[in-house]
Amino acid sequence: MGLGWSSAEERRPLLPPPPQQARPQPRVPAGVPAGRPPPLSGRVYGRRWLVLLLFSLLGFAQGLVWNTWGPIQNSARLAFGFSGWDIALLVFWGPIGFAPCFFFMWLMDKKGLRVTVLLTSSLMVLGSGLRCVPVSDLEIRKKLIHGGQLLNGLAGPTVMNAAPFLSTTWFSPDERATATAIASLLNYLGAAAAFLVGPLLVPPPNGTAGPPAARSAPRIQDRIEAVLYAEFGMVCLIFSAALAYFPSRPPFPPSVAAASQRLSYRRSFCRLLSNFRFLMIALAYAIPLGVFSGWSGVLDLILTPIHISQVDAGWIGFWSIVGGCVVGIAMARFADFIRGMLKFILLLLLSGATLASTWFTLTCLTTVTHLPLTTATLYTSCILLGIFLNSSVPIFFELFVETVYPVPEGISCGVVTFLSNVFMGVLLFFLTFYHTEFSWFNWCLPGSCLLSLLLILCFRESYDRLYLDVVVSV
Numbered sequence: 001m002g003l004g005w006s007s008a009e010e011r012r013p014l015l016p017p018p019p020q021q022a023r024p025q026p027r028v029p030a031g032v033p034a035g036r037p038p039p040l041s042g043r044v045y046g047r048r049w050l051v052l053l054l055f056s057l058l059g060f061a062q063g064l065v066w067n068t069w070g071p072i073q074n075s076a077r078l079a080f081g082f083s084g085w086d087i088a089l090l091v092f093w094g095p096i097g098f099a100p101c102f103f104f105m106w107l108m109d110k111k112g113l114r115v116t117v118l119l120t121s122s123l124m125v126l127g128s129g130l131r132c133v134p135v136s137d138l139e140i141r142k143k144l145i146h147g148g149q150l151l152n153g154l155a156g157p158t159v160m161n162a163a164p165f166l167s168t169t170w171f172s173p174d175e176r177a178t179a180t181a182i183a184s185l186l187n188y189l190g191a192a193a194a195f196l197v198g199p200l201l202v203p204p205p206n207g208t209a210g211p212p213a214a215r216s217a218p219r220i221q222d223r224i225e226a227v228l229y230a231e232f233g234m235v236c237l238i239f240s241a242a243l244a245y246f247p248s249r250p251p252f253p254p255s256v257a258a259a260s261q262r263l264s265y266r267r268s269f270c271r272l273l274s275n276f277r278f279l280m281i282a283l284a285y286a287i288p289l290g291v292f293s294g295w296s297g298v299l300d301l302i303l304t305p306i307h308i309s310q311v312d313a314g315w316i317g318f319w320s321i322v323g324g325c326v327v328g329i330a331m332a333r334f335a336d337f338i339r340g341m342l343k344f345i346l347l348l349l350l351s352g353a354t355l356a357s358t359w360f361t362l363t364c365l366t367t368v369t370h371l372p373l374t375t376a377t378l379y380t381s382c383i384l385l386g387i388f389l390n391s392s393v394p395i396f397f398e399l400f401v402e403t404v405y406p407v408p409e410g411i412s413c414g415v416v417t418f419l420s421n422v423f424m425g426v427l428l429f430f431l432t433f434y435h436t437e438f439s440w441f442n443w444c445l446p447g448s449c450l451l452s453l454l455l456i457l458c459f460r461e462s463y464d465r466l467y468l469d470v471v472v473s474v
Helices: 046-065 074-078 086-095 100-110 115-130 140-153 156-161 163-170 176-201 218-242 265-273 276-297 299-306 308-335 342-364 376-388 392-404 407-433 438-459 464-471
Strands: none
Touching: 046 086, 046 115, 046 140, 046 156, 046 163, 046 176, 046 218, 074 086, 074 140, 074 218, 086 140, 086 276, 086 299, 086 407, 100 115, 100 156, 100 265, 100 407, 115 140, 115 156, 115 163, 115 218, 140 156, 140 176, 140 438, 140 464, 156 163, 156 176, 156 407, 163 176, 163 218, 163 392, 163 407, 176 218, 176 308, 176 392, 218 392, 265 407, 276 376, 276 407, 276 438, 299 308, 308 342, 308 376, 308 392, 342 376, 342 392, 342 438, 376 392, 392 407, 392 464, 407 438
16 A cells, blocks of 8 residues: 555665575485485384394394303213313303404494494304314314304404494384394393203203213214204305395484484594493493303303203203393383383392392302202292393493483494403403302302492483483474
8 A cells, every 4th residue: 555656766675684594404315315305303114123133133143153052061072072161262252252342333333234234244154154164173173163153253243232323223212222122132032042952952961861872972963063054054044134135224314313413433432431420330231241141151061060950051041041131122111111210220120130149159059058959949040130130231221322422322332342241251261260160250240230239329320312302303
């Protein structure tokens, strides 16, 4: 109205309009059309379960191959002439394989999951194949078996460290703890399967089962070789599946944290070494889990002096790890539903582990404590110990990532698993010299659990990654 009474020059505004700034466009991942921006709230894909399955099977196979010899150590002594030092060294190759742990952490941070998983699975193929080389000379055969165990141990850093990285890359915040639990605990389940497969397929040499012809050295050696060939075939199948399909990341990130910028490799180590809270929980994880891993790897060796058969020792180790896997996944699912409870869950689990390990240690000292030493008490104490400690692994991993975010998940979890294997390696190193009496090894269990419990009590928790996903995304 009134425009006809004014000229165009009079209608010009006195102040120029503010300059229009171009809004930054979100980074579009490779392989995605340029006109299709990623959703701000994140997106999950059904294929994430296939990626989780392949990685979990890889961890299962690595644990199975690593724990091949402990549950059948009596049969292996007769068939291949292994000594007690050899059996301890076969388990010891696991922590030795963590020596290049920092290389695998760098590779995962720079090249992604696919390259790291393919390199890891190829090492497992070579290692499991080396154990199957048919050589008549037992000394050469033993060296090949030791070499195969070392190559399989080199796969340990990836299968034990990459679970939080995989869950953050592929899963939404309300599924991360569950995915971490499945990916990390399947490695322990593979070790548990060795307690079941070995004693059931390989006859013991002590005359407790089967006719004498089935317990002869050639027959036992044939059974052990059948187990080795079966494990080699399984590893080759998993490698072929990963080679066919194992993407490094989804087209769009599932959360804000998955798409955020992380610290560099060098800055991450500086942040970890200067973070006193991280060092506290790193020791709380590394000491008891390292001791327990070394202890469970030679469980048959520990239970033999108290007249527990190879089959019974296998069942004890199997149910202790299986119980830990089931409870660990359940605890992780609970942590996904009720967030911010990681410290409370760890306090409950470590308290139970301290009581169960004390019970087992005192039960083995029958001449001092006069506690009843029965198969039922050994089953109960060992299974409870395995449940409490193994189920704490994914909870620890999630707490590590939350505490030191934005340090990459593979680096933070790689440091703590490296420390855990250092403690396991130290114990197994002493076991190679002091393998005639095991009471000192048993006492390390309650001592390490109690120390871990005290460290967690003094720890102040924080949830930096969860804050980013919940608050910033809103």
